[in-house]
Amino acid sequence: MEKKKFYITTPIYYPSDKLHIGHTYCTVATDTLARYHRLRGEDVMFLTGTDEHGQKIETKAKEAGVTPKEFVDNIVEGPRGVKDLWKLMNISNDRFIRTTDDYHVESVQKIFKKMYDKGDIYKGTYKGKYCTPCESFWTESQLVDGKCPDCGREVQDAEEEAYFFRLSKYADRIRDLLENTDFLQPRSRVHEMVKNFLDPGLEDLCVSRTSFSWGIPVDFDPKHVVYVWVDALSNYITALGYDNDRYHDYDKGWWPGVNIVGKEIVRFHSIIWPAMLMSLGEPVPKHVFGHGWLLLDGGKMSKSKGNVVDPYILAEKFGVDALRFFLMRTFPFGSDGNFSNELLIQTINTDLANDLGNLVSRTTAMVGKYFGGALPAGCRTCAEPQPFDQELRTLAEGLRSVYEEDMETFAPHKALDEVFKVIQRANKYIDENAPWALAKDMEANGKRLAHVLYNLLEATRICGILLTPFMPESCEKLFAQIGAPAESRTWDAAAEWGVLPETAAVTKGENLFPRLDMDKALEELEAAEAEAKKAALPAVEVEPQLTEKVDFDTFCKSDFRAVKVKACEAVKKSEKLLRFTLDDGTGVDRQILSGIHKWYEPEDLVGKTLIAIVNLPPRKMMGLESNGMLISAVHTEHGEECLHLIMVDDSIPAGAKLC
Numbered sequence: 001m002e003k004k005k006f007y008i009t010t011p012i013y014y015p016s017d018k019l020h021i022g023h024t025y026c027t028v029a030t031d032t033l034a035r036y037h038r039l040r041g042e043d044v045m046f047l048t049g050t051d052e053h054g055q056k057i058e059t060k061a062k063e064a065g066v067t068p069k070e071f072v073d074n075i076v077e078g079p080r081g082v083k084d085l086w087k088l089m090n091i092s093n094d095r096f097i098r099t100t101d102d103y104h105v106e107s108v109q110k111i112f113k114k115m116y117d118k119g120d121i122y123k124g125t126y127k128g129k130y131c132t133p134c135e136s137f138w139t140e141s142q143l144v145d146g147k148c149p150d151c152g153r154e155v156q157d158a159e160e161e162a163y164f165f166r167l168s169k170y171a172d173r174i175r176d177l178l179e180n181t182d183f184l185q186p187r188s189r190v191h192e193m194v195k196n197f198l199d200p201g202l203e204d205l206c207v208s209r210t211s212f213s214w215g216i217p218v219d220f221d222p223k224h225v226v227y228v229w230v231d232a233l234s235n236y237i238t239a240l241g242y243d244n245d246r247y248h249d250y251d252k253g254w255w256p257g258v259n260i261v262g263k264e265i266v267r268f269h270s271i272i273w274p275a276m277l278m279s280l281g282e283p284v285p286k287h288v289f290g291h292g293w294l295l296l297d298g299g300k301m302s303k304s305k306g307n308v309v310d311p312y313i314l315a316e317k318f319g320v321d322a323l324r325f326f327l328m329r330t331f332p333f334g335s336d337g338n339f340s341n342e343l344l345i346q347t348i349n350t351d352l353a354n355d356l357g358n359l360v361s362r363t364t365a366m367v368g369k370y371f372g373g374a375l376p377a378g379c380r381t382c383a384e385p386q387p388f389d390q391e392l393r394t395l396a397e398g399l400r401s402v403y404e405e406d407m408e409t410f411a412p413h414k415a416l417d418e419v420f421k422v423i424q425r426a427n428k429y430i431d432e433n434a435p436w437a438l439a440k441d442m443e444a445n446g447k448r449l450a451h452v453l454y455n456l457l458e459a460t461r462i463c464g465i466l467l468t469p470f471m472p473e474s475c476e477k478l479f480a481q482i483g484a485p486a487e488s489r490t491w492d493a494a495a496e497w498g499v500l501p502e503t504a505a506v507t508k509g510e511n512l513f514p515r516l517d518m519d520k521a522l523e524e525l526e527a528a529e530a531e532a533k534k535a536a537l538p539a540v541e542v543e544p545q546l547t548e549k550v551d552f553d554t555f556c557k558s559d560f561r562a563v564k565v566k567a568c569e570a571v572k573k574s575e576k577l578l579r580f581t582l583d584d585g586t587g588v589d590r591q592i593l594s595g596i597h598k599w600y601e602p603e604d605l606v607g608k609t610l611i612a613i614v615n616l617p618p619r620k621m622m623g624l625e626s627n628g629m630l631i632s633a634v635h636t637e638h639g640e641e642c643l644h645l646i647m648v649d650d651s652i653p654a655g656a657k658l659c
């Protein structure tokens with residue numbers, strides 16, 4: 001029988017900055033769902049990628065002094081870039097699309113032309129507010145105090161020739177799709193879309209730009225580039241081979257698929273995207289699911305706010321699976337959630353170390369200790385079954401069906417809740433049976449003890465199968481420890497009790513999830529974050545040069561001299577100041593105070609020949625008079641200020657004038 005096909009996608013990410021934990025959340029969730037469908041035996045196609053066109057990227061590339069393609073190449077393919085991050089997070093995507101890929105560009109041009117030929121795209125005039133320095137059009141509502149939201153300057157009324165998509169034509173069909181089908185999930189998003197966009201009336205959408213060039217040219221009118229959302233949304237079908245020869249999967253049963261997206265882009269996916277597909281005469285996605293945001297201190301993470309959380313640091317510190325698990329366990333998919341490091345550590349300790357980790361390590365350790373690593377044949381049954389044997393079994397046997405319902409309705413957090421009910425029940429079952437007490441008389445209780453441990457291994461096995469989409473690597477280790485062969489790890493085997501061979505080889509391996517010390521872990525995390533922040537700062541930065549000119553005569557009024565350090569000491573009660581006694585060639589000692597103790601110890605400077613400006617008016621510091629200033633060179637390195645006193649050749653006599 002042919003396998004059922006299942007196609008699932010993440011949004012394609014803007015590679016304008018490095019990705020953060022919010023993007024990771026979205027991709028891990030989609031990966032978990034993709035793995036769940038694979039576990040069910042479906043033929044899964046999982047797509048992710050990057051959305052690389054548009055003015056924002058063009059501007060960022062210009063700032064960085066590289067071409068837009070070089071700029072995105074670095075963030076997508078470069079070290080610790082998008083692809084590296086998905087590899088680290090064990091993301092199992094089958095395809096990765098970049099909207100700069102040739103085949104996608106070709107398809108988008110054809111899609112645009114098809115909609116144009118159908119009369120759904122027409123040429124018109126885009127009217128708006130224009131900011132000349134930014135070369136950007138804004139709508140009235142985007143302005144901040146009537147000015148450009150980017151640079152704060154005045155904007156002018158302006159018009160530009162542009163292509164428009166007849167979105168209004170599809171308003172009734174979109175309303176029907178939203179209100180009368182389960183296309184958009186969760187249901188709460190339907191109300192938002194209808195109230196905010198359909199009820200006020202859908203307007204035609206401007207789908208081309210002429211004010212910048214980093215985009216896909218409209219091939220029959222190349223001064224226009226295709227609006228970035230038409231370009232981006234098309235990825236879900238171009239990656240299957242729609243209107244291109246790169247792939248040939250569009251007609252093979254994967255489309256329509258499921259698009260997982262964040263809540264702020266639900267409008268594009270539930271209104272514009274289906275309207276485009278209707279125009280093309282293609283089926284709309286089976287579902288669009290709009291998940292919530294991970295918030296930090298109650299606000300959305302963003303690079304410009306400087307409050308992004310780096311997934312690399314968390315995964316390297318706590319392990320990829322612990323991070324994947326935390327993201328899926330803690331935040332109800334579909335709602336916003338507050339991220340914090342404390343919550344992450346607490347979740348690892350409570351669920352992974354205490355509940356799951358303990359169940360696996362206690363069970364495997366006892367099979368090792370009491371039975372040398374393999375239970376005796378016959379342990380599947382028990383002459384005197386206890387009520388709690390059946391309780392555990394019933395709960396574990398029924399787990400798959402409740403889990404399935406939750407996964408099918410995009411509620412992975414609820415599915416995990418169900419798995420943990422079984423894990424907690426199994427831990428309680430250990431206490432109810434007190435195996436250590438049974439072990440005291442193996443002759444009398446050995447059979448019962450073996451049965452108890454077999455039941456624990458079975459509960460662990462079933463939970464392990466259903467946890468695999470969330471924590472693939474750790475579950476492999478779990479299966480190895482309980483000796484579960486491949487055929488006992490399948491979707492079918494998750495609904496059956498007694499599948500594990502009675503004499504499976506059980507080994508207590510490494511602790512799957514060691515307990516963390518909250519304070520120590522937080523401290524280490526903060527240090528790693530500070531280190532990464534520092535490393536991300538430019539290696540060396542110097543102050544920009546002054547553009548204001550100083551005339552020659554004014555410059556010549558500054559009297560720079562070579563001076564020799566006769567004595568130097570720290571000024572009492574000051575952390576910064578050093579007090580210099582200097583030979584300036586006049587025969588009278590000169591005193592200069594300088595705030596450089598952070599960089600120099602006084603004893604290291606005695607005897608050095610320095611440069612000072614000697615005709616500044618005297619200045620009092622900490623009650624002492626300073627007559628002049630020592631000259632230094634300063635720059636910033638990884639965000640830290642560095643200072644170097646200018647020291648010259650000791651053969652230069654004190655008092656020599658610099659000119």
Ligand code: ME8
Pocket residue numbers: 010011012013014015021022023025026051232233234235260261262263264265292293294295300301
């Ligand atoms: O929107 N919490 O790209 P993008 C949860 N290129 N999800 C978050 C998040 C957070 N703090 N921050 C971002 C785009 N995301 C377009 C998509 S698809 C045809 C084009 C999610 O890189 C966000 O909600 O800005 C979105 O779903 C995804 O990351 C990509 O965001």
